Amino acid sequence: MNIFARGLKLEKLAAIFKIDIGELVASDDKELVLLIGMNNSNNPDYGANGQITIELEKLKLGLEHSRELLAHKDLLLAQKDREISALRQLVAQLQK
Numbered sequence: 001m002n003i004f005a006r007g008l009k010l011e012k013l014a015a016i017f018k019i020d021i022g023e024l025v026a027s028d029d030k031e032l033v034l035l036i037g038m039n040n041s042n043n044p045d046y047g048a049n050g051q052i053t054i055e056l057e058k059l060k061l062g063l064e065h066s067r068e069l070l071a072h073k074d075l076l077l078a079q080k081d082r083e084i085s086a087l088r089q090l091v092a093q094l095q096k
Helices: 010-016 021-025 050-094
Strands: none
Touching: 010 050
């Protein structure tokens, strides 16, 4: 999103940092970093709390993967129980 579309102008930034606008845009061995983040579910903010946000996303993905693994485990256990039941029936028929 364009910072000017949100009504934030360089003059306001200079006033916030209490510096002259010329100093704000000067490039004499100075670096200027401007982080703009969107705080909604579609665009996570990777600014000040970026590491926390990234870690939270990793944990969410890990939790979802764990849930998928548990669901698959439940399917395999149900399949195992059906196979044991079928084998017991076969053994019973062979013993007759």
